[in-house]
Amino acid sequence: MKKVLNYLKSNPIVVMLVAVSLIVGLTTKNFFSWGTLSSLISNTTIRFIIALGVSGCLITKGTDLSAGRQVGLAACLSGILVQAADYSGRLYPKLPEMNMFVILIVVILVGILIGFVNGFIIAKFKIPPFITTLGTQTIIYGLCLILTDAQPIGGFQKIYTSLITGRIGSVKGFHLPYLFFVAIFFGLLFWFIYNKTRHGKYMYAIGGNEIAAEVSGVNTDKSIILIYVTAGIMYAIAGWLLAAKSGGASAGMGQGYELEAIAGCTIGGVSTTGGIGTVPGVLIGVLVFELLKIVLQFLGVNPYYNYIVQGLVIVVAVGLDIRKHIKKK
Amino acid sequence: MSEYVLEMRDVYKAFPGVVALNKVQLKLKPGKVHALMGENGAGKSTLMKCMFGIYTMDEGEILIDGVKTEIHNPSDALKKGIAMVHQELQPIPARTIAENIYLGRYPTKKIGPITIVDHKKMYEDAAKVLKEVNMNFDPRTKVGDLSVSQMQSVEIAKAVSANCRVLILDEPTSSLTQHEVDALFKIVEDLKSKGVAIVYISHKMDEILRISDEVTIMRDGQYIGTWNANELTTDMIISKMVGRELTNLYPPTDNVPGEVVFEVENFTSINPKSFRNVSFNLRKGEILGVAGLVGAQRTELMEGLFGIRSKISGTVKYKGKELKIDRPKNAIDNGIAMLTEDRRGTGIMGVLSVADNISVASLNQYLDFGIMLNDKKIENLVKVNQEKMNIRTPSSKTPIASLSGGNQQKVLVGRWLANNPDVLILDEPTRGIDVGAKYEIYCIIADLAKEGKSIIMISSELGELIGMSDRIMVMCDGRVTGFIDGKDATQENIMELATKFES
Secondary structure: OOOHHHHHHHHHHHHHHHHHHHHHHHHHHOOOHHHHHHHHHHHHHHHHHHHHHHHHHHHHHOOOHHHHHHHHHHHHHHHHHHHHHOOOOOOOOOOOOOOOHHHHHHHHHHHHHHHHHHHHHHHOOOOOHHHHHHHHHHHHHHHOOOHOOOOOOOOOHHHHHHHHHOOEEEEOOEEEEEEHHHHHHHHHHHHHHHHHHHHHHHHHHHOOOOOHHHHHHOHHHHHHHHHHHHHHHHHHHHHHHHHHHOOOOOOOOOOOHHHHHHHHHHHOOOOOOOOOOOOHHHHHOOOOOOHHHHHHHHHHOOOOHHHHHHEEEEHHHHHHHHHHHHHHO | OOOEEEEEEEEEEEEEEEEEEEEEEEEEEOOEEEEOOOOOOOHHHHHHHOOOOOOOOOOOEEEEOOOEOOOOOHHHHHHHHEEEEOOOOOOOOEEHHHHHOOOOOOEEEEEEEEEEEEEEHHHHHHHHHHHOOOOOOOOOEEEHHHOHHHHHHHHHHHHHHOOOOEEEOOOOOOOOOOOHHHHHHHHHHHHOOOOOOEEEEOOOOHHHHOOOOOEEEEEEEEEEEEEEEHHHHHHHHHHHHHHHOOOOOOOOOHHHHHOEEEEEEEEEEOOOOOOOOOEEEEEOOOEEEEEEEOOOHHHHHHHHOOOOOEEEEEEEEEOOOEEOOOOHHHHHOOOEEOOOOHHHHHHHHOOEEHHHHHHHHHHHHEEEEOOOOHHHHEEEHHHHHHHHHHHOOOOOOOHHHHHHHHHHHHHHHHOOOOOOOOEEEEEEEOOOOHHHHHHHHHHHHHHHHHHHEEEEEEOHHHHHHHHHHOEEEEEOOEEEEEEEEEHHHHHHHHHHHHOOOOO
16 A cells, blocks of 8 residues: 555556546546547557657657658558548559558568667767758658658558458447557567666667766767668557558648657656666657547647647646655655 | 854764764854865765755754754855855856856846846955965956866955855865975964854865864764864874774785786877877786876877777787777676776765666676566676675665765776676776775775786875876876886886976
8 A cells, every 4th residue: 555655655646647637537527438448549559659669868968859750651651551542532553452461561671761760870979969860860851741742541441441440349349449459569579678688778878977887888870870760660650550540641741749749758767868767658648638639629629728738738747757766866 | 152163063964774973063154264075975065065055954953153043044144254165166167257256146237126146246256265265267267277286276266255164175276286285284274363164074084184174084974073183193083983903904915927918019099198109018917006197198198099089009918919999888798897087986886776886787697588677687696796795775776966976986896896807997996985994995906916917006095106106107197108017116206207207
């Protein structure tokens, strides 16, 4: 019992989250329903995957402003390739119809390439990650516009959209979207990488003191490149899922997702001064955000106010977390 | 009026898992230098941080002029006349001396309704204060252009300008030359005559006995006592600090150097002002001391060998095989380890745990199935080192930054020994470490040599080099100027080689 209390005391964000959802659940109809849970899971999964990608950059004192645009590019690319052969508005009519998993591999390869470019510039030319990714995100947006000719893309293969929106269980009663398992899979995978592999330990070491890590025999350049490549892979997967979930894609997709992901990580305790951050923390941070959006929707708040509330939550949540560290002194 | 300007009574402070201060007393008289002594981890810094308002104490009281008071934060401490010159200086390099001195309390003037900074007054005042600390510098000089000792003078000037009544000097001489130390002591004498009470923290016995009037000794967070400095001798201080008699300064070294294993030939830096044409060899089980003045490029040479810095020519051979070293990883893979000089800058990863810090260079050894790290094996590494080197830490998960300097150093030694290296380069292994921990580190070095490991030890303490080395290599201005057998080495013949500049 004492342990539970201590945990809650040191994690005010979790308390806030539970309290708010309880209040909303008790005062509005239909909040506690499988439908709400299902949409929460679907929204969270994609954001969680992006946030996992960014988390490695943040832990090594970097950042990745190109995350959102990379998601957008992957979504556009998936959209273009997955358009059904009998759809009249195909953007590139000469392309053969492709299997969606082949498309996934294609977008992942593109993600690896972009991640490598980011990581290589940051590691080898020592250009600050903020500047590097500010540059590449603009380039990527340009690519998206060229690729799509600024046209919205639709007419996807049915199997693509249905697989992503698919679920186990019955629609009315208990059910879980497939995305739930995707989130669990990546959560466990990243937890394993961060805690149980050399690469994970090296990542924290670089965040803690990059020179000391290099002196201790860590090939810091290689580690940093690998971190940005991993991030690129995650954005690609997120983009592929996002296009399917939305049933369409456009060049503007994914805009601002990088900031949401960074905010989610920071709320979840990832320190921008490096060396600190956990996978469960990232999940909680992202959940806070997505739950908040749903709660506001249920309360019937004018969507324009959402931004104000979200901004406040970022500052308050991080403030509470930092107070915890200051107090320890 | 109390005879003390400041008193700390029965101070108690605990951190999770450690009692840092237990009923500690400190009584400062105006116009006296009060030395505060103790091993690393004894609680000196914690006590000072309580006085300066960086930490809040759990129990105890602070009295200023006999009146009970509370100090909430450093700016409150400054208002109450307490100033501190930290061991690690934190100036703002891109701003001028005057701006650094008056930071946070710039003199202002009014133009109509607007208050602006009075730059003229600030630079005039700063010039006066600089004169008081015997520093002939234009207050418009950027602090980043100053040497470490000059920055320190600026810090002291800052304290003087605040009209402080209590000045804390935390290891002020650790990076100063003898000449600079003399200059510092002159400033201290001046401040004394103005009635300022000075708290002086240092590990250097000769300094303490030379400058202090009273000495308070602490051990493991306990208050041991306060004495008049003229009642004490070096031996007495050491035994009170360590809690036992220290008979030997250095352990007996019964290692027997064997065949040559490590050869460096014609090693030259890419930077023409750094090391050049360096050749030497190292035997199995030998301790090779490296002596030289500040600027002799000893650290640069060793960092070059280890792949941290670039060379333009030269070869390194281990057991006859030429090594290609472009980055530290290559050196480590060839059985070389290097404990760097700047513990905070290039050694520890502050926010990470003791376990993470000690295991980072040897993670390959703790893998299951070639990929998964086994936490039990890492825990075991921590435990073995903790017992072997007497590392004091609340747990293996404690962030290393919260350990004392000596304990951090032992963790770093443990990091390198985990790889079981054949050649160990130790750059100032005992810098900033107290007497007890120093002896422990000497013992570790002696044991390693006896096991047949080859050791290169850079040190600026000649006593330590003479006491530990089989052979001493002396450098001056980037060149090797000679080798002296350990048995024949004296301070004089080392200094002669260390000052052999090219004409």
